[in-house]
Amino acid sequence: EVQLLESGGGLVQPGGSLRLSCATSGFRFSSYAMSWVRQAPGKGLEWVSSISGSSGIIYYADSVKGRFTVFRANSKNTLYLQMNSLSAEDTAVYYCGKGGVSTTPLSDWGQGTLVTVSS
Amino acid sequence: QSALTQPPSASGSPGQSVTISCTGTSSDVGGYNYVSWFQQHPGKGPKLMIYEVSKRPSGVPDRFSGSKSGNTASLTVSGLQAEDEADYYCSSYGGSDNLVFGGGTKLTVL
Numbered sequence: 001e002v003q004l005l006e007s008g009g010g011l012v013q014p015g016g017s018l019r020l021s022c023a024t025s026g027f028r029f030s031s032y033a034m035s036w037v038r039q040a041p042g043k044g045l046e047w048v049s050s051i052s053g054s055s056g057i058i059y060y061a062d063s064v065k066g067r068f069t070v071f072r073a074n075s076k077n078t079l080y081l082q083m084n085s086l087s088a089e090d091t092a093v094y095y096c097g098k099g100g101v102s103t104t105p106l107s108d109w110g111q112g113t114l115v116t117v118s119s
Numbered sequence: 120q121s122a123l124t125q126p127p128s129a130s131g132s133p134g135q136s137v138t139i140s141c142t143g144t145s146s147d148v149g150g151y152n153y154v155s156w157f158q159q160h161p162g163k164g165p166k167l168m169i170y171e172v173s174k175r176p177s178g179v180p181d182r183f184s185g186s187k188s189g190n191t192a193s194l195t196v197s198g199l200q201a202e203d204e205a206d207y208y209c210s211s212y213g214g215s216d217n218l219v220f221g222g223g224t225k226l227t228v229l
Contacts, residue, residue: 101213
C-alpha cells in the first residue's frame with residue numbers, strides 16, 4: 001500500500017522559513033516523480049513544484065520560484081520542500097503527491113500539513 | 120498560467136448522472152491528453168479518479184468516466200450515490216513544464 005505522510009507544517013512569521021517533509025512507503029520511491037500541491041483555506045488546489053525521480057528535472061510554479069526549493073533523499077524515501085521568504089499568501093495545506101506534471105499522474109496523495117504565515 | 124474553468128457547483132439525485140466541465144485553452148487541455156480528475160472529501164487529501172482524459176485507476180468505480188472535446192474536458196458520474204458528494208478538481212499539463220488545476224466543483228447529491 002502506498003503511503004505518503006507530510007510533516008513540518010506550523011505557524012511561521014512573514015519572511016520566515018519552513019521545511020516540509022514527505023515520508024513515503026509502499027513503492028519504489030526513486031522511480032517516481034513527486035510533487036507538492038497546496039490548498040489555501042477554503043480555496044482550490046494549486047500546483048507548487050515537481051521533481052523527477054533522479055532529481056535531474058525540477059519545475060516550480062511562478063508564485064514560488066526563487067523562494068521554494070524542492071529536493072528528495074531517495075535513500076530515505078523522503079521528499080522535501082524548503083520554503084523561504086514566506087508571506088501570508090503561502091498559508092495553505094501542503095500536500096505531497098506521487099507523480100508529476102504530465103506522463104505520471106498524481107496517483108496518490110498524503111493527508112497534508114498546514115502552514116500558517118502570520119505575525 | 121491561468122486556472123482551468125469549472126462550474127462552482129453541480130447537483131443530481133441518487134441514480135442520476137451529472138457531468139462536470141473543465142475548460143482550458145489549446146495550450147493546456149486542448150493540446151495534451153494529460154487531463155486528470157480528482158475527488159476531495161472535506162478534510163481529506165485528493166483522490167485520483169481519472170487520468171489521461173479517460174483512464175480509470177484501479178479501484179475507481181466505472182460509474183466515473185472522462186472525455187474531452189477541443190479545449191474542454193468532462194467528468195461524468197453515472198448512477199449517483201451519496202458518497203459521491205465531494206469537491207471535484209480537474210488538472211492538465213500546462214505546456215510550460217507546469218500543472219494547472221481547475222477551480223473546483225462542489226457536487227451535491229440531492
